[in-house]
Structures are given as C-alpha cells and as structure tokens.
Amino acid sequence: MANAQHAHILPELQENEFKKFQSLIYKLAKISVSDAKRTLVAGRLSKRIRHYQFRTYEEYYQLVTRSDQLPERQIMIDLLTTNETYFFREPKHFDYLKQKILPNIKQRPVKVWSAASSTGAEPYTLAMVLEDTVGRGNWEMFATDISSRVLETARQASYPMDAAKNIPRHYLHKYCLKGIGEAAGTFRIDAPLRNSVKFAHLNLNGEWPDIDSFHIIFLRNVMIYFDHETKDKLVCKIAKKILPQGHFVISHSETLHSINSGLKTIQPSIYQKP
Numbered sequence: 001m002a003n004a005q006h007a008h009i010l011p012e013l014q015e016n017e018f019k020k021f022q023s024l025i026y027k028l029a030k031i032s033v034s035d036a037k038r039t040l041v042a043g044r045l046s047k048r049i050r051h052y053q054f055r056t057y058e059e060y061y062q063l064v065t066r067s068d069q070l071p072e073r074q075i076m077i078d079l080l081t082t083n084e085t086y087f088f089r090e091p092k093h094f095d096y097l098k099q100k101i102l103p104n105i106k107q108r109p110v111k112v113w114s115a116a117s118s119t120g121a122e123p124y125t126l127a128m129v130l131e132d133t134v135g136r137g138n139w140e141m142f143a144t145d146i147s148s149r150v151l152e153t154a155r156q157a158s159y160p161m162d163a164a165k166n167i168p169r170h171y172l173h174k175y176c177l178k179g180i181g182e183a184a185g186t187f188r189i190d191a192p193l194r195n196s197v198k199f200a201h202l203n204l205n206g207e208w209p210d211i212d213s214f215h216i217i218f219l220r221n222v223m224i225y226f227d228h229e230t231k232d233k234l235v236c237k238i239a240k241k242i243l244p245q246g247h248f249v250i251s252h253s254e255t256l257h258s259i260n261s262g263l264k265t266i267q268p269s270i271y272q273k274p
Helices: 015-029 035-052 057-064 070-081 092-104 121-134 148-156 169-175 228-239
Strands: 110-114 139-145 158-160 176-178 186-189 197-201 214-218 242-249 264-267 270-272
Touching (some): 015 057, 035 057, 057 070, 092 214, 121 169, 121 197, 148 197, 228 242
Parallel strands (some): 139 197
Antiparallel strands (some): 264 270
C-alpha cells in the first residue's frame, strides 16, 4: 500500500492565498515578496504542506498565524528568507577592509557585526581577515540572522568542500580543517576561529536587544528585499550603532541613495560615519 505521505497531492497556491503570505512575511520581517515569486513561495512552503498533509495553502496560513504556533512561524520565516551566501563573496570589500580600514583603527578590540550572517560564510570570512590582520584577541565578531535554521548551520561551521573554492589558499591552510572518515568531502572552520564568532537570532526590523556599537557593520544583499521606508528606518537604526569614523558595508548591487542616514560615501557600497 502506498505511503500516505507520498500519496498526498500537493495543492496549488492560489492568488488570494499568495497575497496572504506576501502580507504576512512583510508584517513579520518587512520583506517585500514580488508577485513574480509566487512559484518560489509555493515551492518553499510545499515541504510543510506535505508534512501536515494539508489540502490547501490556506490551512497552513491559518496554522502559522495562530498565537500558539511560534515555532512553525519561525520555520516558515526560515523557508522564505534563506538566501545564497558564500565565502569571500564580493572580495573587493575584504581587500578594502584589510588594506584601508583595519590599519586605521587604533582601538582594540576591533568590533565587527555581520548583520545578516546566513549560514556563516560572511562572518567567518571576516574572522579570517581580522585574525590575519589584527591578530588573536584584538577583535570581536558578532553575527545575526532572522533564520534560526541558518544560524544552526553557522554555529556548526561545517561546509561541503566546494564551498572552499573562493577561500585564499593560505587562509584555507591556516583556518580550515579537512574532514576525514564520515566527514570526508567537507571542511570545518577551526575551533579558535569558530569560538570567536558570537551568533544570535535577530529580526533587523523588529525590536533589538541592547547591542554594542561597532567599528564595522556588514549588511549585504538583504536590503534589496525591503521597500524604501523599511530601508530608510533600518539604515538610520544601524547608523546609530556605528562608532565615529566607523564603516558600513552593503552589497555592490545596493545603494543608500536618497536615505538620510548621515553616513558619507567612501566608495560605492562602502560608507563611513563622520
């Protein structure tokens, strides 16, 4: 007899149901999901529809909006907000950090925040550069994300071997361990570096706990999902957490054009607090 799980026929995500999820993810995370993403949303949520054997997406919507379903709501957020990330993405940022920013910071420890850390590639890339440039004990790394699931992966710090392709060879030898036995085909960030990065769950557009101020804040490839008002509020909030003369780094595909944050452009995608 066929397994009931496999026999379950996946419903179609109707237009009115899609609109409800669009509104919900905007309300929870201030992420604007375009109409073109309907198929993507259906695909991402299909695992949960199968899991509960729901006949409609509406049933799942009713579930995640219940006040006693916070864990399931977090699963939904995880599914709809997971973005691609890799080590040494947009490498010019790390060259600029190493050559121009770090040599001019006299204060120790150098405090850095990776505000959308995803599975950990960005904060660990930053950690390698910091360790190599300013040395052990002279830096602090804080990393946050809205997705609990990606934070779990980040804390494990274990990645498939092909994720290492952009890591410079000397960093690879110095800070990464090649998996053997059951872990063959993977590598892991070494313990001293791994333990120096503090991860925490944070919705950038929600209430923030009492967090420190930083010399450098990275927030890349995230604001493209926000509307202008959300972006404006967030950048002004972030600017308050940057120490004087500190830097804010966004993706090459983003801009702070028409946002009155008080930050000045050093070069495209790199800003400084006067």
